[in-house]
Amino acid sequence: MRALKSALAALLVLATFCPVQPQSVPQPQLFSQAAQAILDRKFPSSDISYLLLDASGNVIAERWPADKQAISPGSLVKPFLAVAYGQQHGGRFPTVRCLGTKTHCWLPAGHGTLGLEEAIVQSCNTYFLALASGLDRASLDHGRAAQSFAHYGLRGPAAGATDESLIGLGTEWKESPLSLARAYLTLVSEQQSPTQGLLMKGMLGSASRGTARGVDAALGANAAFAKTGTADCSHTPPGPADGFTVAVYPAAQPRLLLLVRVHGITGAEAAKLAGAMLASLGAGSQ
Secondary structure (H helix, E strand, C coil): CHHHHHHHHHHHHHCCCCCCCCCCCCCCHHHHHHHHHHHHHHCCCCCEEEEEEECCCCEEEEECCCCCCCECCHHHHHHHHHHHHHHHCCCCCCCEEECHHHHCCCCCCCCEEECHHHHHHHCCHHHHHHHHHCCCHHHHCCCHHHHHHHHCCCCCCCCCCCHHHHCCCCCCCCECHHHHHHHHHHHHHCCCCHHHHHHHHHHHHHHHHCCCHHHHHHHCCCCCEEEEEEECCCCCCCCCCEEEEEEEECCCCCCEEEEEEEECCCHHHHHHHHHHHHHHCCCCCC
């Protein structure tokens, strides 16, 4: 096992970030075997599905049956809604007052007044419902929104999607886990752009103090970009929810992306597991 961990550490040091362009050249066999062996040994539960990718979008390790089958990923779609909204509104985003239950947010007491960055930190439903209501519905079919989603390799929601569906509530917006993971890598690669930069700041804040704070709790301060989601359970028999977390590590020079789905819990709880899984691979010790 010491040799396996050494191989993992070597890849974390040597790998460099580049825009997502999945390659046909396989990862070094030793690293793939090491990552798979460690994750299988330390996280054996069948309730845990995961994809571990390098910065080019190659799959390093996985346990996700039918990883190309579309599923509902909950709030993981919110950043892509924001990009589409920004393209239609000249990169300008509103300030929104979240009153909690009164404005249909998941946090009963509400988040108060917030902009895009803090809305990502807290995954505020009220804020993203406001963006959804301002999105040109016709553009979801063949217009700019459809083109925006396609740019990230996503099929996006149907033209008749409700505001709730556009923020990941319900089951109308579905994406394959592999496409979604690679979409996040593309998003990270664009962080020099104004909107994407705000989203990355929000994901950094989410990992440190927001819904995904379980990630930095395991890896250290400002270690990763992260986003959580909670979706209707897709398992049989169904549970109360499926919790999702995507974590990109390290934030300073991204090399690994981990997408996790955990049966029966929220995205915030899944974030703790995602942090622990990355830590088991040597993340947080670089």
